Structures are given as structure tokens and as C-alpha cells.
Amino acid sequence: MSFFDIFQFDFFVRAFEAGLLLSIIAPLIGMFLVVRRYSLFADALSHVSLLGVALALMLKIPVLLGTLFTALLAAFGIERLRMGGRVFGEAVIALFLSSSLALSVVLLGLGGNVNANLLSYLFGSLTTVTVLDVVLLLLLFIGVSFFLLFFYRELFLFSLDEDLAAVSGVRTRLINGIFVALAAVCVAAVLQIVGALLVGALLVVPVLAAMQWRMSFRRTLFLAIFFSFLSVNIGFFAAYFFDIASGGTIVICTVLFFLGSFFAHRRI
Amino acid sequence: MSINMQPLIQCKNIFFRYDATDVLRDISFDVFPGEYIGIIGGNGSGKTTLLKIILGLLHPTKGDILFFDQPFADFHDWHKVGYVPQHVFRNDVNFPATVWEIVESGHLDARFGEWLVPGKKKCSVVERSLKQAGIEHLASKRIGELSGGERQRVFIARALVSRPELLVLDEPTTGIDAATEEQFYAFLRTLNNVGMTIILVSHDLEAVEREVKRVLYLNHCVIDRVSKKNEREVVLNEKKVSNI
Ligand SMILES: Nc1ncnc2c1ncn2[C@@H]1O[C@H](COP(=O)(O)OP(=O)(O)O)[C@@H](O)[C@H]1O
Ligand SMILES: [Mg+2]
Numbered sequence: 217m218s219f220f221d222i223f224q225f226d227f228f229v230r231a232f233e234a235g236l237l238l239s240i241i242a243p244l245i246g247m248f249l250v251v252r253r254y255s256l257f258a259d260a261l262s263h264v265s266l267l268g269v270a271l272a273l274m275l276k277i278p279v280l281l282g283t284l285f286t287a288l289l290a291a292f293g294i295e296r297l298r299m300g301g302r303v304f305g306e307a308v309i310a311l312f313l314s315s316s317l318a319l320s321v322v323l324l325g326l327g328g329n330v331n332a333n334l335l336s337y338l339f340g341s342l343t344t345v346t347v348l349d350v351v352l353l354l355l356l357f358i359g360v361s362f363f364l365l366f367f368y369r370e371l372f373l374f375s376l377d378e379d380l381a382a383v384s385g386v387r388t389r390l391i392n393g394i395f396v397a398l399a400a401v402c403v404a405a406v407l408q409i410v411g412a413l414l415v416g417a418l419l420v421v422p423v424l425a426a427m428q429w430r431m432s433f434r435r436t437l438f439l440a441i442f443f444s445f446l447s448v449n450i451g452f453f454a455a456y457f458f459d460i461a462s463g464g465t466i467v468i469c470t471v472l473f474f475l476g477s478f479f480a481h482r483r484i
Numbered sequence: 485m486s487i488n489m490q491p492l493i494q495c496k497n498i499f500f501r502y503d504a505t506d507v508l509r510d511i512s513f514d515v516f517p518g519e520y521i522g523i524i525g526g527n528g529s530g531k532t533t534l535l536k537i538i539l540g541l542l543h544p545t546k547g548d549i550l551f552f553d554q555p556f557a558d559f560h561d562w563h564k565v566g567y568v569p570q571h572v573f574r575n576d577v578n579f580p581a582t583v584w585e586i587v588e589s590g591h592l593d594a595r596f597g598e599w600l601v602p603g604k605k606k607c608s609v610v611e612r613s614l615k616q617a618g619i620e621h622l623a624s625k626r627i628g629e630l631s632g633g634e635r636q637r638v639f640i641a642r643a644l645v646s647r648p649e650l651l652v653l654d655e656p657t658t659g660i661d662a663a664t665e666e667q668f669y670a671f672l673r674t675l676n677n678v679g680m681t682i683i684l685v686s687h688d689l690e691a692v693e694r695e696v697k698r699v700l701y702l703n704h705c706v707i708d709r710v711s712k713k714n715e716r717e718v719v720l721n722e723k724k725v726s727n728i
Contacts, residue, residue: 251579368599373589376579379569383539384592384646385562427580430626434599436580 230350231342231409231462232452237353238406238418239448243426243440244360245399246419250427251375253305257294259416260309261403264290264316266412268404269337270323279337280348283404290316291400295392340411340463342455352405360398367391372433411463421470422447428477443473490553492517492650492681493538498547500533507533509705511547515683517649520676522692523685525702531685532570534702535654538683539567563591566643568636570654570685577628583638584623587613590645609645617641617671632659650681657688669695 223229249257265283272282290312298305324334336344364371370391374381382388403415410418426439451466491514500508507530515521525531536542538549540556551559588602588610602610614620617637622630627638636656643651653672657665669691676682686692693699693711701709 365600369589369592372581372585373592376581376586376589377569377572379536379541380567380572380589380642382541383562383565383567384590385560386592427578431580432624432626433581433585 227343227345228456230347231345234345234350234353234406234409235448235452236445237350237357238409239445240441241353241357241360241402242406242419243422243437243444244364245395245402246423247437247440248371248375248395249399250420250423251433255420256306256309256313256416257291258399258403258419260294260313260316261287261290261400262407262412262415263313263320265404265407266337267316267320267323269334269407269412270320274323274326278348279408280352280404283407284401286316287400287404288397291396292393295396336411337407338411338413339461340407340409340414342409342452342462344408349405349408352401356398356401356405360402363394363398367394371395409463410466411461414463414467417467417470418444421467421474425470425474425477428474428481430481443470443477447473489516491515491550492519492552494548494550495538496548498534498537498544498549500530500537500542500544506705508537508544511707513700513707513710515650515681517681518676518679520672520682520695520697521684522696522699523683523702524687524689524692524699526687529702530705531687531702532654535652535683535685539565539652563646564649566590566646566648566651568639568643568651568653568656570658572635572639579627581627582623583614583619583625583627583630583641584610586627586638587623587641587645590642613641613645616644618667633661633664636660644675648680650683651675652683652685654685655687656684657686657691665691 223232246255246258249255265287268282268284268286269279270282271286272279275282294308294312297303297308303311370381370386373384373386374388374391378388381391402419406415406418422444423436423440425443426436429436429439431439447466447469450469451462454460454469455462455465493515495511495513498508498511499506511534523531523534533542537544538551540549540551540559549556552561552564588606590613591606591609611620611623614623617640619634619637619641622634622638627635630638636659640653640656643653651672657668660668672682672684672695684692684696697712699709699711700707701711703709
């Protein structure tokens with residue numbers, strides 16, 4: 217079978233489209249999470265989304281609805297607690313991450329015959345990408361692009377220092393609210409492709425790799441997109457041709473980019 | 485000397501407490517256009533808290549503030565305000581941003597997608613600010629590579645980008661050597677001489693009393709003394725800040 221023959225399969229075309237979109241969206245969101253020292257936010261949301269999967273399977277509603285709902289709810293819950301200032305941001309994340317994972321494991325256990333399904337949500341699977349997923353990712357891509365085109369400066373300043381942002385006239389609550397919502401939708405949308413355990417890595421590792429080059433914010437952002445784009449593509453094809461898990465392969469690629477960047481920069 | 489004495493900031497009977505501890509009690513004062521005010525007090529006396537209240541970052545437990553003659557809810561001209569927070573950027577050496585990008589962030593005149601390719605006007609505004617603060621040569625450096633004093637200047641340059649009428653500085657000379665500090669105060673003097681209102685918070689009694697025209701002494705939650713400088717006349721210059 218030649219290289220291009222695989223595009224005959226509908227599921228692969230869908231997975232490929234989804235991958236392209238997600239490889240651009242993920243570092244755009246991840247960049248701002250990393251510089252705000254909020255890298256684990258996506259991980260917390262992905263674990264909560266797993267709870268959404270469990271609930272959706274039990275209630276027999278579309279899984280995407282479950283993940284979107286729980287991810288959004290958790291995102292604003294976490295922000296609420298963090299801003300209340302009674303618990304450290306980091307601790308809030310740990311709280312959500314472990315409690316939701318525990319709950320979903322129990323729920324899925326009660327459900328009985330869902331273990332195989334659970335595995336695909338934990339580690340991601342190419343074959344489960346639906347047309348609806350691709351459409352959602354496209355909408356998300358448009359949303360994130362417009363948000364950044366309009367509010368890049370506001371978001372940058374907000375990430376640098378929240379007080380400075382407020383005194384410069386940034387509507388910090390609004391900007392943060394939109395950003396958090398986009399992050400939640402992003403996590404829910406890519407959960408089935410990369411898997412709950414690896415979503416966080418996809419958002420964060422390309423950014424960390426790009427940051428090793430010690431460039432400006434904008435260039436770091438574009439380099440992160442470049443790394444993520446390559447990783448997703450290499451991961452997809454490798455996963456298909458060698459029949460290995462796509463999510464894992466993609467994340468390994470991003471980690472390789474990180475290691476390469478880390479050592480390359482040291483020598484310069 | 486023209487006196488159109490509509491205060492820039494009016495604080496009326498401000499109270500503030502964190503949980504159970506009183507931080508500010510019944511603070512009242514006005515800041516007039518063109519003034520150079522120092523707020524002095526020991527560590528933990530509430531200086532930073534007072535500044536944050538003045539800037540609308542914290543809400544007083546009791547009392548009213550008029551900022552440019554408006555309550556904060558109605559105030560939108562934030563480009564008129566430059567703020568240099570205390571300890572800004574103390575430990576985030578890996579933050580991936582250049583000096584240029586940070587200075588540029590001082591003016592949010594964002595047009596759609598403009599950040600991708602900054603326009604000529606934007607560039608010249610940033611360059612002017614970098615020059616004013618004496619850090620043109622650092623423009624493409626990353627913020628994490630700079631010394632404490634250099635970083636301080638970056639955030640002052642950032643505060644000046646929008647040509648503010650009011651400049652608020654929270655302990656700007658911490659960690660700066662004596663010679664640089666001298667230069668820094670001279671720089672603030674030139675800004676004030678062309679009409680910029682400056683509020684300077686510090687615990688360095690000597691320097692502030694020397695430099696500033698009016699000093700508020702913050703002590704145990706209240707302003708217990710106000711001193712005015714008589715040697716130097718309070719000149720309110722009509723010249724615009726842009727003529728520096
Ligand atoms: N977030 C906070 N929560 C509780 N107390 C605080 C907080 N920030 C400051 N304080 C207390 O308020 C008082 C004034 O602090 P601050 O305004 O930072 O003083 P200064 O700037 O003069 O050193 C201090 O006693 C400090 O302990
Ligand atoms: Mg202070």
C-alpha cells in the first residue's frame with residue numbers, strides 16, 4: 217500500500233483533519249497556560265472530562281456533550297476557587313484532578329462493560345474521530361484565532377502581571393473567562409484523539425520545547441506551533457503504519473523536540 | 485502659575501482591612517495635577533495597599549475615591565495612568581518575552597491582528613520610551629537576562645509608553661545602586677517638570693524627603709504627618725508630557 221492510499225479511508229481523513237487543527241490550537245492555548253504557571257490546568261480538565269465520559273456513557277448521551285459540560289464546569293470552578301484566594305492555584309488543580317479521576321473510575325466500574333471504551337479515552341484513538349469532532353475543532357480553531365487576533369496584547373499582559381493588566385484597562389475577568397472557556401472546550405474536543413492522560417502534554421510540551429530557544433514571545437509561540445504540527449503529523453503516520461497508539465506517539469514526538477531543543481540550545 | 489485645582493485623585497475617609505487586620509484607617513487626601521507626592525512608611529505600613537486602592541485594584545472597606553473626577557466604574561482612560569508595581573517580575577526569569585514586547589504592552593491600542601506586524605507609529609512610540617528610560621540597547625534582550633535595576637527601567641519604560649498624566653511607582657529603587665538611584669530621581673524630576681503627576685512610594689525617608697514636593701507619612705494605618713517642601717516652588721507647568 218502506498219503512502220497516499222491511506223487517505224482513501226474516511227476515518228483517516230477525519231483524524232488527519234482533526235490532527236491538523238488540534239496541532240495549531242493546542243500550543244496557542246498551552247503557551248498562555250505555561251507562562252502563567254498554570255501548566256497542569258489542562259491536565260485537571262482532561263481528568264474531569266473523563267468523568268464527563270463516564271456520565272455520558274451511563275446516561276447514554278453523546279460523549280462530547282458530557283466532556284464539554286464537565287470541562288467547562290470544572291474550568292470555572294477551578295478559577296473561582298483560585299481567585300477566592302483560599303487555596304493555592306496549584307492545590308486547586310490537584311484537588312480537581314484526583315477527585316474527578318476517582319469518581320470516574322468508580323462510575324465506570326458501576327457501569328460494568330465499559331472498560332474497553334475507557335481505555336480509548338485514557339489513551340486516545342484515531343478511529344473514534346467523528347465528523348462532529350472535526351466540526352467542533354474547526355469552530356474552536358476559528359474561535360481561538362479570532363480571540364488572539366483581537367486580544368493577544370491583553371492576554372500577554374494578563375499573563376505577565378494581572379495588576380498591570382488591570383491598570384492598563386484590560387477587562388481581566390472577561391479576558392480570563394474567555395480564555396478559560398476556550399481551554400476547556402479545547403481539552404474536551406481533543407480528549408478522544410490524544411487521550412485524557414496525554415492532553416496536557418500536547419498543550420504544554422511543544423511550548424516548553426520552543427521556550428528553550430529563548431526567543432521573543434511571538435516567535436516562541438510560532439515555534440511551538442511548528443513543533444506541535446510536526447509532532448502530530450509524524451505521530452499520526454507512525455501510529456498508522458506501525459500500528460501503535462497515536463496519542464502516545466504524538467507526545468513522544470513532542471518530548472523528542474523538547475530534548476532536541478534543550479541540548480541544541482546548550483551547545484549554542 | 486495657573487491653579488485649576490480640580491484634584492486628579494480624591495480619597496475620602498478610606499478604610500481597608502484584610503480579614504481581621506486593619507491596614508488603613510480613615511485616610512483622606514487629594515492629589516493635584518502636576519504634583520510630586522511621596523508616600524513614606526515602614527514595611528507593612530500599608531503603602532502598597534494604599535496604592536492598589538488608589539488605582540482601583542483593591543476596593544476600600546469603607547470610603548470613596550474619585551479617580552480623574554470619576555468613580556472607577558466610569559473611568560476608561562487607562563492610558564493616562566502609568567503604574568510600576570512593587571517586585572514586578574521578581575522570579576520569573578524564564579518568561580519568554582523581550583524588553584521590546586514588555587514595553588510595547590504598555591499601550592493597548594490594539595487593532596485587529598495588529599500585534600502580528602506592529603505599525604510604524606507603534607514602533608516609534610516604543611522606541612521613544614526605551615530611549616527615555618535609557619535602555620534602547622536592551623530592546624531585543626529577554627527580560628529574564630537583565631539585572632534588577634535594568635528590569636525596573638523596563639517597567640518604567642512600559643509605564644511611559646502611553647504618555648501617562650499620572651505615574652505611580654511602588655518602591656522603584658529597591659535593589660538599585662546609589663549612582664543609578666541618583667540618575668533615576670533626576671529622571672523623575674524631568675518628568676515632573678513637564679507636568680507629569682507622580683506618586684512615589686518608598687521606605688527610603690531621606691531620598692524621598694529630598695526629592696518630593698509633598699510627603700505623606702503612613703504610620704499605624706493612618707497618615708500621621710504631611711510635610712511640604714518650601715524651598716522649591718510648586719510649579720505647575722502647562723507643557724505637555726510629549727515635549728520631553
Ligand atoms: N493579601 C493579603 N492578605 C492579608 N494581609 C495582607 C495581604 N497583603 C498585605 N497584607 C497585610 O497588610 C499590611 C500592609 O501591607 P502592604 O500594603 O504590602 O505594606 P507595605 O507596602 O507598606 O510594605 C501588612 O501588615 C500585610 O501583612
Ligand atoms: Mg509594599
